[in-house]
Amino acid sequence: MDKNSNIFKPIHIGKVISKNRIEVAPAGAFLCSRDGGNNSEFLAYLKSLAKSGAGIVTLGVSSVDEQSSGVPVTNVGNSLYISDLADIAEVIHRYGALASIELISGQYMLMPPEVVATGSSKKLIKHIIELFANAAERCMIAGFDMIMIHGGHGNVPAMFFSKKHNHRTDEYGGSFENRCRFGQELLEAIRVKVGNRIAIEYRISAEELLEGNSEIEETLEYAKKIQDKIDIIHVSRGLLQEEALLPYIFQPTYFPRAMNLEAAKRFKKELNIPVSVVGSFDLETAEKAVSSGDVDVVAMIRNILADTNCVSNAYKGKSDQTRPCVRCNTCINRTHTQFIRLRCAVNPLIGRETQFPEIVETRHSKKVVIIGGGPSSLEAARVASKKGHTVVIYEKDSELGGALKMAAAASFKKDLKRYLDWSIRSVISDPKIDVKLNTLATPENILGQNPDVVLIGVGAKPIIPKFTLSGTDKVVWVGDVELKKVPVGEDVVIVGAGFTGLEAALSLAEEGKKVKVIDMIPEEKIGADGIKISMIGLKELLKKAGVTFICEVKLSDVTMEGAVIEDKNGNKETIPCDTVILSLGVRADKEQVELFRDLVEETYVIGDCNTKGGTLWNATRTGFDAAMEL
Structure with missing residues (x-):
């Protein structure tokens, strides 16, 4: 065009x-x-x-x-x-x-x-x-x-x-x-x-x-x-x-x-x-x-x-x-x-x-080291480079993207995949940004870069409680399901009705699997704290795809038979299924943050390890805001 x-x-x-x-x-x-x-x-x-x-x-x-x-x-x-x-x-x-x-x-x-x-x-x-x-x-x-x-x-x-x-x-x-x-x-x-x-x-x-x-x-x-x-x-x-x-x-x-x-x-x-x-x-x-x-x-x-x-x-x-x-x-x-x-x-x-001046090159360039290659880190790297700083990104995996790789995996997330590809492409092609893949950040190798600034974007860890069959193919994490890293049976129970769990439910239902979603909150409150218009559309598609909900219950255990659920009165029942998928949210990786927080005087914490709730808006905003302070 x-x-x-x-x-x-x-x-x-x-x-x-x-x-x-x-x-x-x-x-x-x-x-x-x-x-x-x-x-x-x-x-x-x-x-x-x-x-x-x-x-x-x-x-x-x-x-x-x-x-x-x-x-x-x-x-x-x-x-x-x-x-x-x-x-x-x-x-x-x-x-x-x-x-x-x-x-x-x-x-x-x-x-x-x-x-x-x-x-x-x-x-x-x-x-x-x-x-x-x-x-x-x-x-x-x-x-x-x-x-x-x-x-x-x-x-x-x-x-x-x-x-x-x-x-x-x-x-x-x-x-x-x-x-x-x-x-x-x-x-x-x-x-x-x-x-x-x-x-x-x-x-x-x-x-x-x-x-x-x-x-x-x-x-x-x-x-x-x-x-x-x-x-x-x-x-x-x-x-x-x-x-x-x-x-x-x-x-x-x-x-x-x-x-x-x-x-x-x-x-x-x-x-x-x-x-x-x-x-x-x-x-x-x-x-x-x-x-x-x-x-x-x-x-x-x-x-x-x-x-x-x-x-x-x-x-x-x-x-x-x-x-x-x-x-x-x-x-x-x-x-x-x-x-x-x-x-x-x-x-x-x-x-x-x-709130922000026009992004122009600074007269005093700094060496910026970013730990993690998720969306907040990529945003920070782009902005820091535009301001004339030199940037090094440490990413422990073989590719950039962080949690966004999982979020963009479903066939109906083409828009997010386009953004992810653009985000990675814009960073990889920037001569002022050095990307170190397959490289675990340590205090020693970070200090070895002699950084003026350290940005900590280590992300969050999934919440995965232990159940009887944890560690088997019966209990899996939603991220591994989205990335096709684990097998999933034909009869599925997804635990957690946030956007991630529901998107996984839709993706699996479109593959022809029978999907039930359980959550502790009432069904009418699902998505109430999320993006309402998108949730309305997602629920409509889930209904058309035959996904069913069992609400106001919690997962008590997982047995060979299936998911054991418990209602608010303590009554238990087992939902027969082949696979139980945990989608219970994430917690900021505070341990990793503390490991790097005091390496240099100018340090910023960005992305999921700095905010409540792993949204793309929080990721890009915190990465942008930190880079604009440099």
Whole structure:
């Protein structure tokens, strides 16, 4: 892929021209001020998106409401914020991108859809329409090139269009024509305010994926009725209000890429305006979709969060240098589930641009020795090298990667495997980094390097209790199973329902094995402390694969017959099985840390041996943070 690829051809959208066919999809970042205004953190983040090389940068979740909700989303409901909006447009324009902004009603989108669609008075309907129109005008005055009306995922326009939730008996409900009226009047009111001076993109759920909800045939007819009032239509699917559908909006790594493309192709075939599509595209799938004429524009956000140079790298023919997104949904989980600032598991700088200066070579190079070759060590090595330091990595195994090798082993973890390969490749090819494989670090050989800095990334040790048949093929560790180091029978019990155990369960079930998962917590709490959207998708796939759960029990012992479990009342029973797989988590390797902690004055502990919970975000963040201190 290079500058001659079809995704880099300009496109007219209304009266504006995008320099290419890639749009930064809208997503809330929770980085602006609590009243919805700007701050340096938010503007620095938007600068990162604009520098990506994308043709359109769409600011997400911007509320048209007159009163701020106190949630840190952009305020477009008050003229006092036009200056803030102008600063945003200016930052985006600096890099030749079109500035766009997604308009939503924060107040009404949180209400039950039937309350808004059926219960709103005509006066309130006119007021909501006026809010959108006034907000669009403010965006135009501020210098935005485009606006996106969010009419999908169960937002306000979709509520009025919904045959399931709109039970009005007046001109805004009942028949198909009447259910289209709100959206049509909304767009007409916006055109009165802005004319053709700003392009209008309309986001739509082609289908809402629940019985009785909107289906693609009716949605297409609605799109035909509004296409003369908009300049481009943006195709997604699903509903935000239904947790079970969240993985279809924010597809995790277990789901295919480009899941909305088939629906978008219908819109492209039947409409006479440009069509944009969103949904787990990377630049390769985007190029294929545009080249085949299936769509005109492809929207994405997670790839750009993972590497803000991804579009410009592709343009220059350097896609192999781009840090891949692993589709773990750490970013979306933080903003949509935890309501905290956006972060990325593989790009520790995104959302934290103001905390760190630009990475430049230091005038005083140091000798940095890193113990361990896991993801935190690889991140630290890359950053230290960029800063001009010389780096030596000691890795006791024959290859780099640490625990990530196990995590990326399953067939459905291709995204993580791509990241792991990139991470290793970027370190091995760096002339400032000396990698010593098959070399156990000792205090003696570390000191023999005369290091100025030591980074300890020795990882964590698995928690493996002893049972009667420990040490036999009957009881195995999940890591050895994932790496195909041990045989596994046809009837399997997995102990531990964290992400690792469940991913192993899915992998084995897809091989045709009968799998049961046991855990001490109630089934409804499985994954509650993990990445919620991804866990919802994983559970769905486990159910389809026939994996069963036995919860609120603990493993008491393992016999030749199988796994002996005990409930909270002390009752025991044996689950017949061929293999018991232990997936009980890990503990930081504190003994190894203490062995190296005091070798030199400047020492940092990074990765799993420094944090609670072995997540990729913790690994990359601690490695990055330590290297930035050098």
